[in-house]
Amino acid sequence: xxxxxxxxxxxxxxxxxxAEELARHDALYHQLDAPEIDDAQxxxxxxxxxxxxxxxxxxxxxxxxxxxxxxSPADGFQKITHAVPMLSLENVFSTKELADWxxxxxxxxxxxxxxxxxxxxxxxxxxxxxxxxxxxERGELTSAATRGNGVEGEDVTHNAKTIADIPxxxxxxxxxxxxxxxxxxxxxxxxxxxxxxxxxxxxxxRFANPRNAAAxxxxxxxATITRNRPLCFFAYxxxxxxxxxxxxxxxxxxxxxxxxxxxxxxxxxCTERNGSLSPLQDFYDLLAARRSDLGxxxxxxxxxxxxxxxxxxxxxxxxxxxxxxxWKFPPEQASTQIEDIRCQVGRTGRITPVAYLKPISxxxxxxxxxxxxxADEIARKDIRVGDSVIIQRAGDVIPQVVSVQLxxxxxxxxxxxxxxxxxxCGSSLRREEGDADTYCPGGLTCPAQVxxxxxxxxxxQALDIEGLGExxxxxxxxxxxxxxxxDIFTLEARExxxxxxxxxxxxxxxxxxxxxxxxxxxxxxxxxRAREPSFERFLVALGIRQVGEATxxxxxxxxxxxxxxLECLDRALSGDEIASAxxxxxxGIGESMLKDLLDFRAEPHHREILNALLNERVLPDQVxxxxxxxxxxxxxxxxxxxxxxxxxxxxxxxxxxSRSEAKAQAESLGAKVAGSVSSKTDFLVAGPGAGSKxxxxxxxxxxxxxxxxxxxxxxxxxx
DNA sequence: CAGCCTCGAGTTCT
DNA sequence: CTCGAGGCTG
Numbered sequence: 219x220x221x222x223x224x225x226x227x228x229x230x231x232x233x234x235x236x237a238e239e240l241a242r243h244d245a246l247y248h249q250l251d252a253p254e255i256d257d258a259q260x261x262x263x264x265x266x267x268x269x270x271x272x273x274x275x276x277x278x279x280x281x282x283x284x285x286x287x288x289x290s291p292a293d294g295f296q297k298i299t300h301a302v303p304m305l306s307l308e309n310v311f312s313t314k315e316l317a318d319w320x321x322x323x324x325x326x327x328x329x330x331x332x333x334x335x336x337x338x339x340x341x342x343x344x345x346x347x348x349x350x351x352x353x354x355e356r357g358e359l360t361s362a363a364t365r366g367n368g369v370e371g372e373d374v375t376h377n378a379k380t381i382a383d384i385p386x387x388x389x390x391x392x393x394x395x396x397x398x399x400x401x402x403x404x405x406x407x408x409x410x411x412x413x414x415x416x417x418x419x420x421x422x423x424r425f426a427n428p429r430n431a432a433a434x435x436x437x438x439x440x441a442t443i444t445r446n447r448p449l450c451f452f453a454y455x456x457x458x459x460x461x462x463x464x465x466x467x468x469x470x471x472x473x474x475x476x477x478x479x480x481x482x483x484x485x486x487x488c489t490e491r492n493g494s495l496s497p498l499q500d501f502y503d504l505l506a507a508r509r510s511d512l513g514x515x516x517x518x519x520x521x522x523x524x525x526x527x528x529x530x531x532x533x534x535x536x537x538x539x540x541x542x543x544x545w546k547f548p549p550e551q552a553s554t555q556i557e558d559i560r561c562q563v564g565r566t567g568r569i570t571p572v573a574y575l576k577p578i579s580x581x582x583x584x585x586x587x588x589x590x591x592x593a594d595e596i597a598r599k600d601i602r603v604g605d606s607v608i609i610q611r612a613g614d615v616i617p618q619v620v621s622v623q624l625x626x627x628x629x630x631x632x633x634x635x636x637x638x639x640x641x642x643c644g645s646s647l648r649r650e651e652g653d654a655d656t657y658c659p660g661g662l663t664c665p666a667q668v669x670x671x672x673x674x675x676x677x678x679q680a681l682d683i684e685g686l687g688e689x690x691x692x693x694x695x696x697x698x699x700x701x702x703x704x705d706i707f708t709l710e711a712r713e714x715x716x717x718x719x720x721x722x723x724x725x726x727x728x729x730x731x732x733x734x735x736x737x738x739x740x741x742x743x744x745x746x747r748a749r750e751p752s753f754e755r756f757l758v759a760l761g762i763r764q765v766g767e768a769t770x771x772x773x774x775x776x777x778x779x780x781x782x783x784l785e786c787l788d789r790a791l792s793g794d795e796i797a798s799a800x801x802x803x804x805x806g807i808g809e810s811m812l813k814d815l816l817d818f819r820a821e822p823h824h825r826e827i828l829n830a831l832l833n834e835r836v837l838p839d840q841v842x843x844x845x846x847x848x849x850x851x852x853x854x855x856x857x858x859x860x861x862x863x864x865x866x867x868x869x870x871x872x873x874x875x876s877r878s879e880a881k882a883q884a885e886s887l888g889a890k891v892a893g894s895v896s897s898k899t900d901f902l903v904a905g906p907g908a909g910s911k912x913x914x915x916x917x918x919x920x921x922x923x924x925x926x927x928x929x930x931x932x933x934x935x936x937x
Numbered sequence: 938c939a940g941c942c943t944c945g946a947g948t949t950c951t
Numbered sequence: 952c953t954c955g956a957g958g959c960t961g
Contacts, residue, residue: 423951430951535942564947572948589948591954616948616952654955764957766945806943808958893961941960948952 295372295439298363301398301458304351305368305537307520307544313495316521319543320490323523326532326540328876336491338524340467341501342454342482344544346429346515347404348436351457352378354397357388364436368537377436377444378403383451385478393477398457401479405432406514409448427582428515453479454520466524484508487524502545509547518546533882549610551620552585554578556605559590559634563642565670565761567658571596571636573607573619581611588617592654593636602631642666662823669695671761675703679767680759681748685741697724703759704830707749710742749836753780756838760828763814772806780838784828787819860931862888867895869912870905872925880928887932895920903928 310316323337324330330337351371353361362378363371378384381403388397405413410428417424425431435447453474464470468487475481484505488497498521505519523529523541532540558574571590578585588609590596599622601607606626612618636656638647643664649656658664672691676683686706694700698719699709716724728738751759757770757780765773777783789797790812801812818824866889868880875883880903881891895902895914902915902922915922923931 426951434951562947566946568947570947583950585949587949589953591947611949612952615950617950618948618953764945768944806958810957893959939961942958944955944957946954948954 295374295437297366297370298361298373299370300351300363300368301353303368304349304365304371304400304457305534305539307542308538309518309544309546311546311548313499316498316543316545317493317495320495323532323540326876326878327528328872328874328879331876333492336489338466338468339488339490339498340471340485340522340524341488341498342485342520342522343505343512343516344518344520344546345402345404345452345482346427346517347402347432348429349400350374350378350403350436350451352384352399352401353457354388354393354399356395357393357397359384359386372437374436376441377438380441380445381449381451383449383480389478390476392463392473394459394461394463396458396460398459399453399474399479400455400457401451401453402482403432403436403449403451404428404514405435405447405449408513409450413447426584430582450514451480452482454482462526464526466526467522467529468524470526488521498545506547516547518544520544531879531883533886549612550581551608551610552578552580553606553608553623554585556601556603556607556619559596559601559603561637561641563640563658563664563666563670565667565674566763567660567664567667569637569640569647569656569658571634573601575607575609578609580609580617583611585609585611585617588619590619593649593656594654596634596636600633602627602634604628604631640664640666665695668701672700672703672706674761675759676706676748680755681751682755683748684744685737686744690741699724702830703827704834704836706745707831707834707836709745751836751838753778753838756780756836757783760818760824762818764811765815769806769811772804776804784819787815791816791820859887859889861901863890864900865890865892865898866901866903867892867899867911867915868903868905870907872903872905874925874929883932901928 308319310319320337324333329335349365351363351365352359353363359379360375361373362375362384364374365371379386405428407428410425410431413431414424425434431447432449435444435449438444453471456470464473468485471481471485486501488501490498502519505516509516521543523532529539529541534540555576556573557576559571560574562570562572564570571592573588573590575586575588590601595601599619601619601622604627606623608620608623609617610620639645640647640658640660643658643660643666645658645660645664647656648659658667660667662668669692672695673688674680676686676691683706691700694709697716699712699716700706713726718724726738727733727741728735753774754767754770757765757773758767773783777786786797786800790801798812801807801815802809861884866884868877868891872880884891892899895911895918897918899915899918899920902911902920903925904912904915904922905925912922914920
């Protein structure tokens with residue numbers, strides 16, 4: 219049905235007509251499940267539309283498919299900030315670890331310290347796909363986002379709309395006005411095999427495993443590609459909801475099914491009491507046995523506290539909920555040989571030995587290298603070149619050497635001798651007493667360190683200069699065009715007078731092999747954009763030891779400008795105790811970090827680099843809010859609560875709340891929990907057996923509450 | 938001073 | 952993702 223655009227119609231009319239047609243076929247396909255045209259015809263129609271849209275970008279219909287296709291910026295996806303952060307799960311690998319986790323829950327919720335009280339757990343298979351958050355407003359799908367870093371994900375709405383398992387309009391009734399449903403996008407084993415056959419036929423690259431195929435398919439800028447990929451979706455959790463509609467995980471599942479979602483099966487509610495984990499163990503065994511005939515890949519099971527009120531009270535630790543855990547199957551292992559062990563030099567000079575392996579497939583991915591961490595690790599496992607070793611992928615990602623198969627060791631094998639000289643610069647390596655790592659002292663005289671530092675300077679968490687990756691940094695260094703960070707920014711201005719080591723003229727970038735006018739312009743544009751980094755990125759880029767994203771943010775929040783930070787450092791260097799104290803007063807900065815900051819500032823070479831950058835007008839911004847990465851910061855404490863901003867101390871035996879729950883609850887209401895009573899303390903919550911703290915509170919005139927008073931206070935609504 | 942939690946650094950492959 | 956180390960808490 220690929221009609222030629224009708225010539226005497228204006229492009230705008232044609233685009234409108236095509237857009238309407240596409241919308242109609244989308245609806246037929248997804249909502250009514252009754253397509254009138256096949257996929258090839260649909261594709262042709264879409265291509266005709268896109269082709270014309272490209273020629274007449276100003277004539278695009280406002281409601282046209284471009285809002286779903288090709289509307290994203292050329293360099294990738296739009297970002298979506300999650301209303302409720304998407305967390306990851308803590309893993310356990312044994313019944314022992316599972317028992318510890320259950321015990322932790324019983325300790326946190328006071329009334330569950332009686333082991334005869336049963337806890338119901340909702341258990342589901344853990345699908346190997348990628349998590350996705352779907353937002354429904356008044357029953358209509360409005361956006362879809364990947365997990366990303368948990369706080370900010372990629373907008374894949376246009377792709378989600380092509381997945382049959384994802385309802386565009388909720389069925390039934392009774393859903394809240396705002397409903398965020400979270401689940402897993404995945405590909406079945408059969409579809410994965412079929413897709414790879416198709417890829418072969420098209421001469422395209424095969425996917426290594428269903429997970430990668432699903433990820434690759436969802437992360438397509440062109441939704442017509444996603445539409446032709448057989449993706450599925452399981453719902454398993456909620457994000458933001460405007461009103462509660464269930465009391466338990468299992469009840470929530472039933473509602474979601476009613477509203478048109480597919481659930482992951484088999485799922486089961488398992489009960490634990492008196493320490494007996496056998497119902498959970500039985501379900502684990504059942505899934506392990508059925509693993510190969512489920513039709514999709516799973517890597518374990520997810521166990522959730524079924525009661526939602528308990529989930530709410532249990533809350534989160536770090537990036538994972540306390541109320542759920544992933545019980546993982548043992549990772550797949552494989553055996554291969556170590557062909558060589560070579561040492562890499564990192565930007566800090568740290569030497570990392572890496573095993574080069576005879577390539578082997580582990581968990582669907584070809585592995586050819588594995589880190590050996592350090593000399594002790596090699597000695598402990600007595601790893602030698604030529605050995606047969608067992609490899610597994612830790613957390614299904616990073617390959618690791620589990621053990622050596624000694625029975626297969628060649629007769630002539632010798633211990634691995636850790637190098638005494640840097641493989642890059644030849645300096646004698648150093649290892650401090652009690653330190654696990656070996657370092658090259660070469661610093662800026664070591665070419666490997668210079669290159670790694672420059673790579674770090676432009677890397678994603680630092681200045682994030684697109685198009686200037688490891689390979690191109692190496693290239694510019696090799697041509698002698700970049701020696702220090704500031705050279706990156708003068709690169710373009712110097713372009714017409716580039717000289718090589720022999721004084722011979724180097725041609726303009728666009729004439730280099732593999733480069734053209736487009737890629738050259740793109741690179742220079744990216745460099746220009748990097749002249750105004752955020753405070754945090756700029757500080758990270760400097761590569762001060764122990765100063766990464768979080769610490770940079772901490773310093774930024776306190777000092778606001780680079781100049782204020784440098785000024786305070788300079789004062790501290792000249793012996794000003796008040797300046798040092800200012801650093802140590804920042805929550806999270808201690809002696810050791812201060813020392814590294816001072817060492818950095820005292821080094822003349824670092825001063826030069828910093829001055830050169832500032833002179834070249836690479837100017838970091840004042841601190842702005844920016845994306846917060848800590849979940850703790852993400853969920854704003856309830857500032858309406860009567861205890862918001864107050865400092866509380868707990869003492870004695872609490873009978874209804876556990877210490878940890880009392881603390882977590884107080885913090886979520888905006889209070890600060892301190893360890894000892896001082897003049898800053900607003901409340902002392904004293905249970906039976908309170909001792910010196912109660913005395914001190916009386917002396918200072920601090921208000922003393924019983925546990926019951928405290929609970930009442932927390933449930934008071936301010937008027 | 939021990940036992941948390943958090944952070945940084947280095948890691949693999951697509 | 953994992954490791955080790957720093958910093959805070961009790």
